[in-house]
Amino acid sequence: MTANQRILCRVSAACLLTLFLAGQQAMAGRLTVHEFTLANGLKVLLVEEHKAPVITVQIWYKVGSRNEVMGRAGLSHMLEHMMFKGTPKYGKGEFSKIIEKNGGNDNAFTSQDYTAYFENLAADKLELALEMEADRMQGLLLDEKEFKLEREVVKEERRLRVEDVPMAYLVEEMHAQAFMVHPYHWPIIGWFNDLDAMTREDLKAYYEKYYVPNNATLVIAGDVKAETAMALVKKYFEGIPQGSPPPPPSVVEPQQRGERRIVVKRDAQLPFIYFGYKVPNFKSADVHALAVLENILSTGKSARLYDSLVYRKKLALQVGAGYDDLAADPELFTFYATVKPGMNIADVEKAVLAEIERLKKEPPTDHELQKAKHQVEARYLFEQDSVFRQAMLLGTAETVGAGWQYVADYVDKLRGITKEDVHRVAKKYLNEDARTVGILMPVPSRSERAEAARGAR
Amino acid sequence: MIRAALLLAALVWDGFFVGASDAAEIKPTRTVTENGMTVLIVDQPSLPIVTVDVLMKAGAVYDPDAKAGLAYMVAEMLDEGTKTRSATQIAEQIEFIGGELSTEGGEDNATARLRILRKDADIGFTLLADILRHPKFDPKEVARVRDELVGSLQSEKDEPGTIATKAFNELVFKGHPYRRPANGDEKTVTKLSRQDLVKFHDKFYRPNRAIMAIVGDLREAEALALVKKHFGTWAPKALPLPAFPAPEPLPKPTLKLIDKDLTQATIVLGHVGIARRNPDFYAVAVMNYILGGGGFSSRLVHRIREEQGLAYDVGSVFEANVMPGSFAVHVQTRNAASNQALASVLQELKRIRTEPVEDHELADAKAYLIGSFPLRLDTNAKLASLLNLVELHGLGLNYFDEYPKAIAAVTKEDVLRVAQKYINPDRYALVVVAKLAEAKIDANVVSITK
Numbered sequence: 087m088t089a090n091q092r093i094l095c096r097v098s099a100a101c102l103l104t105l106f107l108a109g110q111q112a113m114a115g116r117l118t119v120h121e122f123t124l125a126n127g128l129k130v131l132l133v134e135e136h137k138a139p140v141i142t143v144q145i146w147y148k149v150g151s152r153n154e155v156m157g158r159a160g161l162s163h164m165l166e167h168m169m170f171k172g173t174p175k176y177g178k179g180e181f182s183k184i185i186e187k188n189g190g191n192d193n194a195f196t197s198q199d200y201t202a203y204f205e206n207l208a209a210d211k212l213e214l215a216l217e218m219e220a221d222r223m224q225g226l227l228l229d230e231k232e233f234k235l236e237r238e239v240v241k242e243e244r245r246l247r248v249e250d251v252p253m254a255y256l257v258e259e260m261h262a263q264a265f266m267v268h269p270y271h272w273p274i275i276g277w278f279n280d281l282d283a284m285t286r287e288d289l290k291a292y293y294e295k296y297y298v299p300n301n302a303t304l305v306i307a308g309d310v311k312a313e314t315a316m317a318l319v320k321k322y323f324e325g326i327p328q329g330s331p332p333p334p335p336s337v338v339e340p341q342q343r344g345e346r347r348i349v350v351k352r353d354a355q356l357p358f359i360y361f362g363y364k365v366p367n368f369k370s371a372d373v374h375a376l377a378v379l380e381n382i383l384s385t386g387k388s389a390r391l392y393d394s395l396v397y398r399k400k401l402a403l404q405v406g407a408g409y410d411d412l413a414a415d416p417e418l419f420t421f422y423a424t425v426k427p428g429m430n431i432a433d434v435e436k437a438v439l440a441e442i443e444r445l446k447k448e449p450p451t452d453h454e455l456q457k458a459k460h461q462v463e464a465r466y467l468f469e470q471d472s473v474f475r476q477a478m479l480l481g482t483a484e485t486v487g488a489g490w491q492y493v494a495d496y497v498d499k500l501r502g503i504t505k506e507d508v509h510r511v512a513k514k515y516l517n518e519d520a521r522t523v524g525i526l527m528p529v530p531s532r533s534e535r536a537e538a539a540r541g542a543r
Numbered sequence: 544m545i546r547a548a549l550l551l552a553a554l555v556w557d558g559f560f561v562g563a564s565d566a567a568e569i570k571p572t573r574t575v576t577e578n579g580m581t582v583l584i585v586d587q588p589s590l591p592i593v594t595v596d597v598l599m600k601a602g603a604v605y606d607p608d609a610k611a612g613l614a615y616m617v618a619e620m621l622d623e624g625t626k627t628r629s630a631t632q633i634a635e636q637i638e639f640i641g642g643e644l645s646t647e648g649g650e651d652n653a654t655a656r657l658r659i660l661r662k663d664a665d666i667g668f669t670l671l672a673d674i675l676r677h678p679k680f681d682p683k684e685v686a687r688v689r690d691e692l693v694g695s696l697q698s699e700k701d702e703p704g705t706i707a708t709k710a711f712n713e714l715v716f717k718g719h720p721y722r723r724p725a726n727g728d729e730k731t732v733t734k735l736s737r738q739d740l741v742k743f744h745d746k747f748y749r750p751n752r753a754i755m756a757i758v759g760d761l762r763e764a765e766a767l768a769l770v771k772k773h774f775g776t777w778a779p780k781a782l783p784l785p786a787f788p789a790p791e792p793l794p795k796p797t798l799k800l801i802d803k804d805l806t807q808a809t810i811v812l813g814h815v816g817i818a819r820r821n822p823d824f825y826a827v828a829v830m831n832y833i834l835g836g837g838g839f840s841s842r843l844v845h846r847i848r849e850e851q852g853l854a855y856d857v858g859s860v861f862e863a864n865v866m867p868g869s870f871a872v873h874v875q876t877r878n879a880a881s882n883q884a885l886a887s888v889l890q891e892l893k894r895i896r897t898e899p900v901e902d903h904e905l906a907d908a909k910a911y912l913i914g915s916f917p918l919r920l921d922t923n924a925k926l927a928s929l930l931n932l933v934e935l936h937g938l939g940l941n942y943f944d945e946y947p948k949a950i951a952a953v954t955k956e957d958v959l960r961v962a963q964k965y966i967n968p969d970r971y972a973l974v975v976v977a978k979l980a981e982a983k984i985d986a987n988v989v990s991i992t993k
Binding site: 135136137138139140170178179182183186187188189190191206207208209234235236237238239240241242243245246249250251252253353354355356385386387388389393396397400403424426427453456457460461462463464465467468470471472473531 | 587589590591592594630631634635637638639640641642643658659660687690691693694695697698700701703803804805806807837838839840845848849850851852853854855856875876877906907910911913914915916917918920921922923924
């Protein structure tokens with residue numbers, strides 16, 4: 087599983103695709119990125135890639151659950167859904183239908199830090215996507231009746247993704263515990279109560295505040311000449327007036343002083359543990375060492391966690407670690423494990439912690455370091471197989487504030503990491519006092535309890 | 544490890560919607576080696592990487608009933624040790640060079656996938672050939688993997704979609720191997736022995752049962768030389784294949800209700816569909832796009848999600864396999880809305896069988912299916928897996944030219960005809976996994992279609 091459900095999508099198929107990306111690193115050293123900024127502040131990134139006659143158009147708004155306020159969790163994602171409900175020019179549901187009958191696929195996704203919309207199309211349909219994205223940057227209808235209907239759809243999405251999925255439920259609770267003040271506290275999809283309390287006016291104010299060209303990045307990658315694309319971008323986006331710069335969120339999570347631990351008891355088959363340490367994001371010089379650390383622990387069957395917990399000790403069905411450096415504010419370095427039937431959750435936790443302690447006690451081997459670097463370099467090339475993924479990576483880096491150059495420089499920076507760097511960051515960050523632990527403890531279901539009670543009588 | 548649930552099934556179907564105008568761009572070559580392996584190659588030099596997909600005709604359909612899960616476990620065991628490399632060594636060797644090697648068991652086939660840098664192609668082929676040809680099935684590893692598979696089966700009981708699909712297939716494919724989950728069940732998997740695995744592998748993992756697609760930065764001659772070097776001495780073996788009886792049709796709408804403490808009901812409704820080789824495939828593709836395959840353009844999404852706000856996820860899928868797979872409508876809605884959602888599904892099934900589709904619906908469906916061609920082939924990985932399916936189903940390398948023509952030729956009459964022929968309102972299976980006390984499924988709901 088993807089341990090941290092940081093991204094939500096409007097329909098599920100595309101979500102499978104994007105979830106593979108969440109928490110993944112890749113880089114673009116070989117890429118040539120053309121960067122422009124229009125007079126109204128819209129930033130444009132263009133990548134020419136002529137391998138296949140396709141193009142991806144992605145518009146990234148710097149707004150996500152991080153920008154929400156207490157009591158309105160899920161507003162960004164709700165607005166994402168409403169972006170398909172029409173403008174004066176293209177009515178309800180028209181957007182996707184027009185893209186589809188032009189042989190394209192479109193969708194959107196919302197994270198803690200951004201909301202992004204994309205169209206994947208044959209390269210000659212670029213203009214259509216630009217025209218329609220420019221159109222919905224202004225004048226969204228936000229019809230009251232449509233909002234109320236779509237809110238029910240989002241509640242169904244919450245049931246599907248969280249309420250009836252024990253592990254996802256635990257992940258949500260753990261984050262709420264790890265971040266007490268910062269908006270990373272609440273889930274991207276929101277709580278039922280907040281969804282019910284939301285109004286059309288909330289959405290309208292939010293839309294007007296954040297959906298302005300100076301708060302967005304347009305990424306285009308694929309089979310098009312930069313000049314051609316740029317002319318079209320200007321044609322459709324130049325006329326959109328600049329907005330007031332949206333205020334950056336100002337909440338800072340206070341320092342954690344001591345381990346926090348929560349338990350969720352519910353009907354589930356197997357115990358599951360998910361825990362995380364507060365770590366810095368891309369703004370820190372330690373970011374590349376943390377990425378190598380993650381690789382050594384978690385990438386592949388030869389990585390330490392799988393080798394120890396699944397292969398040698400046979401304690402877990404799955405185990406892994408995740409570090410998302412491209413978060414706008416510092417996030418967590420996470421670990422997860424599903425307990426193998428018959429095994430004990432406490433032993434699983436101990437075994438994961440033992441691997442963490444080992445890296446704090448002594449640096450990794452030269453061989454492990456080299457392997458991690460090879461993996462990152464290869465993945466960098468593999469990622470480029472898809473223009474969609476390339477564009478997504480650039481869009482993420484740009485939107486969270488790292489800048490797309492962060493992606494371009496990534497492999498080189500990573501090559502410079504030493505064993506001692508990895509050892510040092512393990513000691514610096516993977517400490518008990520900065521840890522929040524979530525445990526899913528299965529309890530018999532209602533029907534099983536009833537059955538047991540009958541049997542006892 | 545975990546078997547594809549409904550959503551993944553939808554993606555598999557999606558893979559077939561290839562086709563089209565820019566065929567000149569994709570020029571695969573096809574070679575059958577002396578030992579009977581079919582090799583499809585696309586030279587794609589834009590990045591220094593290579594993708595290799597091997598499809599083995601060694602799927603779960605060949606499992607004896609009492610050994611359900613055998614083919615799946617064989618696939619899982621391939622990279623868990625060979626005669627000359629331990630499981631750890633295999634993982635270490637491929638991962639040290641940043642490569643990816645994976646295996647997966649399915650209903651009709653098993654798949655092995657390799658992704659590697661061009662400069663490491665020889666090491667990649669070495670490992671790929673080793674795991675396919677010489678798995679050791681070490682007793683220690685067999686015991687461990689078997690425990691893991693049983694654990695995964697237990698874990699699946701938390702997945703309403705998987706529970707529903709399993710129950711649905713059992714009803715729909717009575718008397719046919721598709722009724723069993725590819726990964727078996729706890730009872731059968733627990734009993735699988737090393738000997739079972741060895742025998743299955745010896746029988747089914749043969750070059751004459753393999754299709755290999757190589758896409759990436761290799762010239763055809765380079766690719767063929769690698770194939771010869773690593774697979775040339777693999778001995779073929781002819782195999783009399785079992786004939787599978789057609790599934791017994793359901794006599795009437797058949798309901799299966801499964802109680803679980805959930806907030807949402809998972810509903811699956813359908814019956815046996817079509818095989819990929821069925822000449823009506825293209826008309827069915829258009830029809831199903833309009834019904835429930837076409838995302839936001841489809842009637843089911845429009846009716847159930849957009850008009851009533853009843854579901855996040857709703858759609859219909861024809862799994863066009865080697866043999867006829869299922870036709871299934873799936874929807875998840877809050878328990879209390881189950882009957883309302885179900886009534887809408889049944890009304891849409893009735894409508895597509897009784898009224899011709901609108902002109903614009905037909906035109907839009909065809910425009911999407913034909914126009915989205917380039918998106919189906921825009922990565923090495925997508926192209927490789929598609930090439931294997933084209934070969935498996937005998938569609939021919941001119942498929943890339945023929946597909947758009949076949950879609951373009953579909954008429955309104957065809958759509959109505961295939962809806963009437965392949966959607967049956969009297970003999971379907973309906974599975975609901977829900978908190979039944981809240982869902983209160985109305986058994987009379989079936990009468991709506993009459």
